[in-house]
Amino acid sequence: MQPKQSIVSLPVYQPGKPIEEVKRELGLKEVIKLASNENPFGSSEHAKAAIIKELENISIYPDSFSTELTAAVAEYLGIERNQIIFGAGSDEVILMLARAFLSPGDETITADETFSQYRHNAVIEGASIIEVPLRDGTHDLPAMLAKVTERTKIIWVCNPNNPTGTIVRHAELDAFIRQVPSNVIVVLDEAYIEYVMDEDFPDSLALMREFNNVILLRTFSKIYGLASLRIGYGAGHADLIRMINQVREPFNTTRMAQAAAAASLADDEFLQSCRARNAEGKAYMYREFDRLGLHYFEAHGNFIMVDVKIPSGQAFDGLLRRGVISRARWAHYPTYIRITIGSQEQNEAFVAALESVLAEAAVLG
Ligand SMILES: *Cc1c(COP(=O)(O)O)cnc(C)c1O
Numbered sequence: 001m002q003p004k005q006s007i008v009s010l011p012v013y014q015p016g017k018p019i020e021e022v023k024r025e026l027g028l029k030e031v032i033k034l035a036s037n038e039n040p041f042g043s044s045e046h047a048k049a050a051i052i053k054e055l056e057n058i059s060i061y062p063d064s065f066s067t068e069l070t071a072a073v074a075e076y077l078g079i080e081r082n083q084i085i086f087g088a089g090s091d092e093v094i095l096m097l098a099r100a101f102l103s104p105g106d107e108t109i110t111a112d113e114t115f116s117q118y119r120h121n122a123v124i125e126g127a128s129i130i131e132v133p134l135r136d137g138t139h140d141l142p143a144m145l146a147k148v149t150e151r152t153k154i155i156w157v158c159n160p161n162n163p164t165g166t167i168v169r170h171a172e173l174d175a176f177i178r179q180v181p182s183n184v185i186v187v188l189d190e191a192y193i194e195y196v197m198d199e200d201f202p203d204s205l206a207l208m209r210e211f212n213n214v215i216l217l218r219t220f221s222k223i224y225g226l227a228s229l230r231i232g233y234g235a236g237h238a239d240l241i242r243m244i245n246q247v248r249e250p251f252n253t254t255r256m257a258q259a260a261a262a263a264s265l266a267d268d269e270f271l272q273s274c275r276a277r278n279a280e281g282k283a284y285m286y287r288e289f290d291r292l293g294l295h296y297f298e299a300h301g302n303f304i305m306v307d308v309k310i311p312s313g314q315a316f317d318g319l320l321r322r323g324v325i326s327r328a329r330w331a332h333y334p335t336y337i338r339i340t341i342g343s344q345e346q347n348e349a350f351v352a353a354l355e356s357v358l359a360e361a362a363v364l365g
Helices: 019-026 045-057 067-077 090-101 116-124 141-146 170-179 204-210 238-245 255-265 268-292 312-321 344-363
Strands: 084-087 107-111 128-132 152-158 185-189 214-219 232-235 303-307 336-340
Touching: 019 312, 045 255, 067 084, 067 232, 067 255, 084 090, 084 238, 090 116, 090 152, 090 185, 090 214, 090 232, 090 238, 107 116, 116 128, 116 152, 141 152, 141 170, 170 185, 170 204, 185 204, 204 214, 232 238, 268 303, 268 344, 312 336, 312 344
Parallel strands: 107 128, 107 152, 152 185, 185 214
Antiparallel strands: 084 232, 214 232, 303 336
16 A cells, blocks of 8 residues: 555654543553643533533534534624634644645745644645744744745744744734735634733734635634534635635534534633633743743743753653643754643642652752
8 A cells, every 4th residue: 555645754643642541551540631722621511511402413414514603603703604614623624724725836834833733734735834933932924924935825823823822913913914925825823812811912803804815713622622522613705715615524513513612602701711710820830930940932822831941851751750741842942841721720730740850850960
């Protein structure tokens, strides 16, 4: 058997380690997973009720067009229904974008340390990936613009950026989009937008309304706490959304995901409470990192990238042995780990474990 040339050396995605596996391997009773930016406060009770209600219909294929959820999201964003496409997570919208727009010989531009799925799907389609170094952990939009050629098809801007947590602000993004040729798609991946409190965060909806080549990606996996259900969406000009719809699998989102997403969208109280608790957790982490003298990037989502001043693999292993799963081994940040902001109890356990790991590392020289 011989697969497509483009996937011969493609790695299989390495997800954050599952809790059960770590418990088994290390014989630990308590394990905290702060590796995948999941919501430590779970999900809306309304979402759970909606799922239970939908159980009686699971033998029937879902609504291919997610009609009710589309209407709810269209109203929520103040856009038309034909401007929205759902995916099995926004991961699948990234896949569909690559499938619809990238061919061998095309170029696509990303930051050098950003969400892995842009590169992954571009590689599969045989496109060339032009990586532009982050500046102080932040997308360098002028440098990305300078890389645009006649072959450029898609530019990916992850805002806030995963893993660094930094943002680009409205004025710079606006100036950037005005200069990008109108045939080049600009993807604004806003998986963490609900956590952002910065007043100068881009009005991406306004940019999307003005520019037909701008698409927003949002997800129900993060603040809404529905990661296991796999549902996210893209929002853009109707023509762009129609092209992506052409490559969409007919039943790519489930009944339960659609119902839970609609119920979650209506539960603003849950969202606001998660947002506030995340801000408290972030302030706590900042204080502790300051006390320990560790540098971190300004965090705008529900995770922090922190310099632990030892090889990140060593920190990861040390934390794991103490029952905390983090995310490490970033190519461009060899001494940084990414840690999800958890509940206060989880954050305290993490800080205690980190202090112990750092103390041990100093002892061992
Ligand atoms: C988590 C994440 C996504 C996608 O999550 P889904 O579960 O597939 O919706 C997309 N982009 C970024 C930057 C993320 O961190």
